Amino acid sequence: MFLLLFLLIPILAAIALLFIKKEQYVNAVAIAAGLFTLLAAVNIIMNKTVSFDATWLPVLNSRFVLQADGVAKILILLTAISFPAIFIATGKNQTHQKNIFLALMLLTQAGLMGVFLAGDALLFYFFWELALIPVYFLCSIWGGEKRIAVTFKFFIYTFLGSLFMLIGIILLYTNTLDHSFAIESLKHANVTPGQSASAFALFFIAFAIKMPIFPLHTWQPDAYEQSPTAVTMVLSAVMVKMGLYGIIRWLMPLFPDAFLAHANIVVILSVIGILYASFIAIRQDDLKRLIAYSSIAHIGLMSAALFTNIQIGVQGALVQLFSHGINVLGLWIIADIIEQQTGTRSMKALGGLAKKQPTLAILLVGFSFANIALPLTNAFVGEFLMFNSLFQFNPYIAAAAGVSVILAAVYTLNMVQKVAYGEISSAVNNMQAVNKNAQAVLIVLIVVVFFTGVYPQPLFDLTADTLKQLFVK
Amino acid sequence: MKIIIAFIILWPFAGFLFNGLGRNFWSKKTIAYKATGYIVASFVFSILAFLHVQTNGAATVHYFDFINTTTLKIPFEFKVDALSSLFLLVITGVGSLIHLYSTAYMKDEDAPHYARYFAYLNLFIFSMLLLVLGNNYVIMFIGWEGVGLCSYLLIGYWFTNATYNYAAKKAFIMNRIGDLGFLLAIFWIIFKLGTVSYDSVLTAQSLAKLSSTDITAITLLLFVGAMGKSAQIPLFTWLPDAMAGPTPVSALIHAATMVTAGIYMITRSNILFSASEITQNVVAIIGISTALLAATIAIKQNDIKKVLAYSTVSQLGYMFLGLGVGAYSGAVFHVITHAFFKALLFLGAGSVIHAMHHEQDIRKMGGLKSKLPITHITFLIGCIAIAGVPPFSGFFSKDEILAAAFAKNPIYWALGVLGAAMTAFYMFRLYATTFLGQFRGTHDQEHHLHESPFAMTLPLILLAVASAIAGAIGVPELMGGHHWLSQQLIPILGEAKEVHLSHETEWILMGISVSIAVVALLIAVSVYRKKADAAPQTTLGNFLYNKWYIDELYENAIVNPLNKFAGFLKHVIEKNIIDGAVNGTGKLVQYSARQIRLIQSGQVGTYILFMVLSIILMFLFWFNDLSILTFLFKLTHKS
Helix, strand or coil: CHHHHHHHHHHHHHHHHHCCCCHHHHHHHHHHHHHHHHHHHHHHHHCCCEEEEEEEECCCCEEEEEEECHHHHHHHHHHHHHHHHHHHHCCCCCCCCHHHHHHHHHHHHHHHHHHHHECEHHHHHHHHHHHHHHHHHHHHHHCCCCHHHHHHHHHHHHHHHHHHHHHHHHHHHHCCCCCCCEHHHHHCCCCCHHHHHHHHHHHHHHHHHHCCCCCCCCHHHHHHHHCCHHHHHHHHHHHHHHHHHHHHHHHHHHCHHHHHHCHHHHHHHHHHHHHHHHHHHHCCCEHHHHHHHHHHHHHHHHHHHHHHCCHHHHHHHHHHHHHHHHHHHHHHHHHHHHHHHHCCCECCCCCCHHHHCHHHHHHHHHHHHHHCCCCCCHHHHHHHHHHHHHHHHCHHHHHHHHHHHHHHHHHHHHHHHHHHCCCCCHHHHCCCCCCHHHHHHHHHHHHHHHHHHHCCHHHHHHHHHHHHHHHCC | CHHHHHHHHHHHHHHHHHHHHCCCCCCHHHHHHHHHHHHHHHHHHHHHHHHHHHHHCCEEEEEEEEEECCCCEEEEEEEECHHHHHHHHHHHHHHHHHHHHHHHHCCCCCHHHHHHHHHHHHHHHHHHHHHHHECEHHHHHHHHHHHHHHHHHHHCCCCCCHHHHHHHHHHHHHHHHHHHHHHHHHHHHHHHHCCCEHHHHCCHHHHHHCCHHHHHHHHHHHHHHHHHHCCCCCCCCHHHHHHHCCHHHHHHHHHHCHHHHHHHHHHHCHHHHHCCHHHHHHHHHHHHHHHHHHHHHHHCCCEHHHHHHHHHHHHHHHHHHHHHCCCHHHHHHHHHHHHHHHHHHHHHHHHHHHHCCCCCEHHHCCCCCCCCHHHHHHHHHHHHHHHCCCCCHHHHHHHHHHHHHHHHCHHHHHHHHHHHHHHHHHHHHHHHHHHCCCCCCCHHHHHHCCCCCHHHHHHHHHHHHHHHHHHHHHCCHHHCCCCHHHHHCHHHHCCCCCCCCCHHHHHHHHHHHHHHHHHHHHHHHHHHCCCCCCCCCCHHHHHHHCHHHHHHHHHHHHHHHHHHHHHHHHHHHHHHHHHHHHHHHHHHHHHHHHHHCCCCCCCHHHHHHHHHHHHHHHHHHHHCCCHHHHHHHHHHHHC
16 A cells, blocks of 8 residues: 555645645645655665555456565655655746646656556556656646757657557567466466567667667757756656666566577667767767766666676666666756856856855766766766676677776766866856755755765665566576 | 774865865864874874784774675775785875975965865875775775875866866876776676685685686786876876876875875785786886886976976886886885885975976076075985985885896896986986076066975975985895895785895996986086076977877877767767658658548557557568567457
8 A cells, every 4th residue: 555655645746736826835745745755765665575456457457566676666766856856956946837847747756656666567558658748748848949849759759669568568468378467477478489579679669768778869868958957857867767677677577588689789789879978978068968968878888787687787787776866866956057047058158167156066076976986976886886797798898888987087077177167157157146955955965975885785785686586586 | 903994094084074064164274283183193093003013913804895795795894914004104194294285385275275175185195095905906996096086186176277177187087097997807806706805816716716818817907007097108198287286286196195006006916917927028018118208208398397297107117117027015115215205306396386486497497505495405315315326215216126127137127227317317407407506587586585484394304304214124135134125015925036136246236227327417417507408409309398299199199089089979970860860760751641641630640650560560570470460460350
């Protein structure tokens, strides 16, 4: 029953928001809902695996199964941290029809929670789409200038992916012995190797687009750039994790043979993506696009590590799911503050932040070094383990991917130099005192960055059961 | 022991937090006292640790598990033994003096920046201590990148200056290139041995598990890491640029401590390095080449700090030569003596720059001898020490390396002596141009010339004493000494099996190298006693003055092409090809939809359907499997 809270709190709050018009209450309701969800998340982390099971669509024999093991818990925690953080940090931004905006955000949260909790394939698909649809409205109504074209591309692209997945689900479902969407039944579906490979490919496309894996990534920088920053934060901190989560929850257990058979090609594509995105990030002038490409590179490493199918790398990826979310969230919040106050995202026009806003500059430097996985920041542990698995998979591939360690330093330090250092530029000179709430959120996040960087063991312990399921046969 | 080590490490960290978080609250006096006091406290505890090792031998302390998964365990564990306790003393000892010096040198900074400076400096000491105390390669790597971070922050300390920022970035990125090598070595070790702890990696059993290819690859990759941190060919160009940072930073980080991390790493891993002949040769050749290359450049530089920077690169080259020929204790010896005299020289340079109101060009100095008496004397002692004149410290350590080089291959020795001669020459060129002859600066500068305050001269005096006498820790048996240092290092290096030269040969070699150095320094003094170097006239002069054009080479052969490549990816591949294909597919579908509208309505749904179908067809070709078709057939017929 408890797991239902993760769906009910955001949905009920979203409904309530439709009837609240007063600006000051609107934000308070969203933040309160977010914090309650966070409390609930902390609660399930402290406890053992819990699950919930109810009848849903008896005709199809699909059940409303929710379950939370390690990988689900760590992503629920990330989601539960991200939303209130976003609400608090961007609460002062001018947004028309804010109650609708926040209601849609909360619906997205419910969809994401559902994705991470669903133990039934049809239910998973349902939430997968539920998470996408509010985002479509958020981007196309509140987005930037080119929002219509960009959102359309984003929507069609990811929607297409989900359709493939649906076909894949049905393909397996029709061949299950007991006509059920439960993971266990799908796992033992009576399919030929060819069918299994097809179903694998159908699932994979959906996840690959979502993450995204090179060369299916071009929707992402555009979408990140054009979405309102609050939505960008959701997209890159949490939503991309849907694809990675899908690999861990569905792809690895359902198609062990096809997974291994395609490991080479996916690892290689992922590594190409890492280098490709890193190189492009070097040439970005737009702060948001830079973070977007940097994020593609980081996600590429995670997908490569998962597909090595080596325990140490999967462990790294599980931890990194969380850490990457915290880090990009921090970077986006800073980028948003800069854009809101200077009116530009062009790094050429920025500069001198360290002189004008020392605290913000220090935070920017902190998150930047987390972004390049400096030891004792949270990203180091995950990346270290993931590179280890890549090395065991193939030393040459690991060395190639390792070049991104250098490239990341290049584009991140370029960014720091252009934004934070130098004399105060006219754009930065316009900045007012930074909103205390946003600053408080950043400080909390940076504490998380260093705490989990120095002492990551709780994250390992949290995800240990998932790892055991995957690797102890 | 657990508590002592914790204090050694936590004092600097406390200083970092105190000054970093309180930068807007404390007065400059508080900041200075705390920052320096914490490092002195750390030094005191380091002495305790050192004494503990002397009486009770090495100790390992475990705090918590950094990473503990089913497949890999990396504890947060420290080791104090003869090697790390010596480094502790050097780091915190020289560190304390440089903190003290900084309190006066940086006094013109505003309090928040003053605090920021000391916070970085304290964080540096903290990271450096992690580096040498760690009991496994991962903790070493944490410190390794940590010192890189602090170096970055301190080089770019005056962050409004674009050139300085560029230098800071260059330092970090070049170090990262090396770090990748280090990382790959760690991955290799984990892959083959499943652990990174020194206690299990650096043993004969582990060595037996590794093939010779493994050992060569691991050691070469570790050496790549060392090249970055310790500024060896080809990754040395960041170090001279790093002089953009405040001068005490150059003294502490870019001369005395951080840059010697590579030597520490290789000495720590000596059992691996000694097992690979190939790597040893590579280390020796890179070392001697760097020593010579940097020395030739130093001869033509006119910036007081640049000369010292190239001299550092050159001296580091000597240390690597020592490592390559198996003279590990000689290399460590040179690390220690170099830490004293190079810190001394940099701080002396800082004192000169301070007196000259931030003038760094030695051509505009001259005759400072009488105006800055303490700086002059101490600087002279530093020059004598680095030139290798007995009985000053540099003589003993350099001689030990050269003797071992001779035993390995006389060519190494000959080149080493050539480098030593150049060292003596450029150091005394620097000394004579700066301190002798007539003052060549502006009248205004001359009027303001003054000796530095006590907080700056005291470190100079102490370091000068150390530079003069530190050779005592390694007096060779040849001269009736016991070589205390190599006795100390036996637990780490094993029984010395170094030099097999007769005493006679040793005396002759020593005589040759000392006399050549003395001749070189006398020439330098006589040439530069009266006048400064003019602008270079010859092609060779220009070539050296422009540092062999290596920066330009890197810029044109590596940086620019990669930048162009990135631009090509961004503008052509990403925009036109990949995204073009995506948008093209969309347009194609739209176009088809328009055609099909003649028979159908042309809704969004329609073209999604067509996209689905076309991709299904693709799958049919791909997997060559009709099951999906029969499945779809079934599906449509059911409904």
